Amino acid sequence: MSIAESANRSGAEQAYWNPSSSPLILQQRLNQTADTVSFVFTNADKLPFQFKPGQFATLTINIDGKAYHRAYSISSVPEQQQLQLTIKRVPGGLVSNWLIDNLLPGQQINTTSIAGEFNSVDCAHGNKLLFISAGCGITPVMSMARTLLQASSDHDICFLHCARDMNNIIFAKEMKQLATQHPTFKPRLLLEDAANSTEAEGLISLPMLEQLCPDFRQRSLFLCGPTGFMEACKSIVESAAYDMSQFYQESFTPAANDSQRGNSDADTLVQISVPKLKLKLAANAGSTLLTALEDNEVPIIAACRSGVCGSCKCKITAGEVVSTSQGALSNEEVAQGFVLACSSTLMSDTEIELA
Numbered sequence: 001m002s003i004a005e006s007a008n009r010s011g012a013e014q015a016y017w018n019p020s021s022s023p024l025i026l027q028q029r030l031n032q033t034a035d036t037v038s039f040v041f042t043n044a045d046k047l048p049f050q051f052k053p054g055q056f057a058t059l060t061i062n063i064d065g066k067a068y069h070r071a072y073s074i075s076s077v078p079e080q081q082q083l084q085l086t087i088k089r090v091p092g093g094l095v096s097n098w099l100i101d102n103l104l105p106g107q108q109i110n111t112t113s114i115a116g117e118f119n120s121v122d123c124a125h126g127n128k129l130l131f132i133s134a135g136c137g138i139t140p141v142m143s144m145a146r147t148l149l150q151a152s153s154d155h156d157i158c159f160l161h162c163a164r165d166m167n168n169i170i171f172a173k174e175m176k177q178l179a180t181q182h183p184t185f186k187p188r189l190l191l192e193d194a195a196n197s198t199e200a201e202g203l204i205s206l207p208m209l210e211q212l213c214p215d216f217r218q219r220s221l222f223l224c225g226p227t228g229f230m231e232a233c234k235s236i237v238e239s240a241a242y243d244m245s246q247f248y249q250e251s252f253t254p255a256a257n258d259s260q261r262g263n264s265d266a267d268t269l270v271q272i273s274v275p276k277l278k279l280k281l282a283a284n285a286g287s288t289l290l291t292a293l294e295d296n297e298v299p300i301i302a303a304c305r306s307g308v309c310g311s312c313k314c315k316i317t318a319g320e321v322v323s324t325s326q327g328a329l330s331n332e333e334v335a336q337g338f339v340l341a342c343s344s345t346l347m348s349d350t351e352i353e354l355a
């Protein structure tokens with residue numbers, strides 16, 4: 001029985017940790033691979049953590065006197081006394097790398113929120129599921145798998161994880177444990193280099209998917225990984241007469257790359273005006289709105305930097321940007337001119353309002 005169910009039956013209201021009431025306290029670091037660490041937190045209020053499996057926590061980290069906001073997916077199960085975030089080192093990734101290099105047990109971290117639409121509560125699904133992940137994209141779907149298996153033995157889960165090789169499998173031990181404990185949990189690995197193993201080798205393709213999960217068309221599909229991987233998987237299942245109403249995806253790879261989107265000229269300077277702050281800034285056409293604002297030290301929160309969390313929402317009141325993601329924006333907000341700064345490329349002089 002879950003904590004919430006117990007509370008309901010006894011008539012007591014279960015209290016849960018509130019991100020604004022107390023910081024997270026790191027209890028333990030678990031090395032997953034050479035470049036990935038799971039951080040296990042409790043909180044000073046000693047309350048259980050409530051969230052929907054698949055969601056992310058937005059942390060505020062102070063580095064050299066500057067506050068950075070970043071979103072990290074939760075890999076643990078809700079309603080427990082511990083919250084686990086799994087973080088991978090990223091080339092040039094200031095905050096992820098700082099956490100891996102510096103955060104030690106006993107240290108505290110502030111959190112602004114727990115959120116995310118990619119979760120196994122709000123995304124309607126059947127009892128037969130297929131999780132497909134690559135790299136650190138395994139984190140939110142591992143939370144979903146753990147939670148669903150704990151809740152009911154009716155869930156039949158095929159979990160296909162793609163990794164470079166046997167040394168780069170995040171949650172390798174947990175996958176084996178879940179398979180031992182739950183006969184309906186079927187882990188599958190697809191490795192780019194399967195040397196010294198009996199796992200499948202190669203890249204994701206329709207024949208490979210049919211080999212590893214022959215009944216994938218009968219399963220609700222949750223997908224998370226780098227953008228190119230996600231695009232390949234989506235196109236494979238779309239071409240295979242899969243029912244896309246059962247398809248859910250999330251990506252934490254930057255949604256717009258500076259100077260790589262749209263047709264703007266990266267050598268051309270454009271002006272960004274922020275009338276309410278009385279600011280006029282110069283930026284390269286082709287850079288993201290987020291980069292331009294951060295380079296000029298305009299205060300903006302950008303937690304996921306991937307067009308997912310909505311924290312970098314801005315309103316365009318004049319000028320043109322090209323957006324690669326409108327995730328986390330309502331239809332009304334889009335109609336009013338709101339965009340996600342991390343996912344919007346500057347195409348011309350632009351006037352904005354910070355949300």
Ligand code: FES
Nearest residue numbers: 305308309310342
């Ligand atoms: S930083 Fe999360 S949507 Fe832009």
